[in-house]
Amino acid sequence: MDVEGSGLGQVAGEVPSLFRSEAPKTTAIAVVGDTGVGKSSLINAVLGRAVARTGIGAPVTHGADLYIDEIRGLEIWDFEGFHHGGVDPARHLRQTLREVSQIRRSKVFDAVWYCWSATGHRITNGQRRLVRQLRRDGHHVVGVMTKVRVQDGRVHPTDAAFARILESAKLGLSDPRIYTTAAVDDPWGGYRRHGISALLGGTRALVEDRRSARRR
Numbered sequence: 679m680d681v682e683g684s685g686l687g688q689v690a691g692e693v694p695s696l697f698r699s700e701a702p703k704t705t706a707i708a709v710v711g712d713t714g715v716g717k718s719s720l721i722n723a724v725l726g727r728a729v730a731r732t733g734i735g736a737p738v739t740h741g742a743d744l745y746i747d748e749i750r751g752l753e754i755w756d757f758e759g760f761h762h763g764g765v766d767p768a769r770h771l772r773q774t775l776r777e778v779s780q781i782r783r784s785k786v787f788d789a790v791w792y793c794w795s796a797t798g799h800r801i802t803n804g805q806r807r808l809v810r811q812l813r814r815d816g817h818h819v820v821g822v823m824t825k826v827r828v829q830d831g832r833v834h835p836t837d838a839a840f841a842r843i844l845e846s847a848k849l850g851l852s853d854p855r856i857y858t859t860a861a862v863d864d865p866w867g868g869y870r871r872h873g874i875s876a877l878l879g880g881t882r883a884l885v886e887d888r889r890s891a892r893r894r
């Protein structure tokens with residue numbers, strides 16, 4: 679069939695430009711935190727399909743893996759978890775971030791999701807140091823609590839209390855709020871998936887605020 683002659687070629691040619699004008703600006707997010715906190719599971723939940731590897735036991739992410747959702751304009755980097763006691767996590771993180779921005783050249787991260795697990799219930803000095811370093815390096819750090827227990831729309835009181843502790847810990851986060859999330863339904867505990875769209879919406883709002891502040 680003569681596509682050009684039928685006019686279909688013209689229509690097909692217009693579609694990408696329509697998409698371009700409608701498409702949101704890409705939001706680049708780095709997901710960081712200790713091994714096993716649930717970074718890969720969170721990314722799966724955000725992207726809505728099982729794309730990031732998850733696992734019990736040995737860390738399955740090495741360096742940083744990139745996942746792109748072109749339709750929603752998302753570029754999500756799954757960072758290797760920090761194993762305290764191994765390589766200095768601050769140095770490792772800084773080096774990986776530098777390598778990634780070299781690969782992407784013009785692109786820096788719009789936001790870093792720093793993840794704490796609700797099962798940990800503590801902030802370590804190492805974590806404080808990492809958040810401070812990210813801030814010093816100019817990143818916008820958003821605090822995320824993973825593996826939160828939610829029943830009937832209510833966050834478990836212990837997890838909610840830990841979120842308040844993180845919020846008042848003077849970590850220098852870019853968003854004063856800690857986003858409570860659960861990446862998966864947990865039928866054994868009777869807990870539900872939670873907080874994914876609030877985290878994404880909050881991050882996008884923060885990024886958009888920064889972009890318009892820069893334009894002013």
Ligand SMILES: Nc1nc2c(ncn2[C@@H]2O[C@H](COP(=O)(O)OP(=O)(O)O)[C@@H](O)[C@H]2O)c(=O)[nH]1
Pocket residue numbers: 712713714715716717718719720731732733734737738739759824825826859860861862864
């Ligand atoms: N119950 C529950 N388990 C989770 C949740 N998120 C992650 N996990 C589990 O925690 C383990 C480690 O998760 P993973 O995403 O691989 O952590 P990562 O090392 O930070 O990438 C896996 O067994 C996940 O199934 C959650 O929201 N709720």
Ligand SMILES: [Mg+2]
Pocket residue numbers: 717718719731732733738739756
């Ligand atoms: Mg992982």
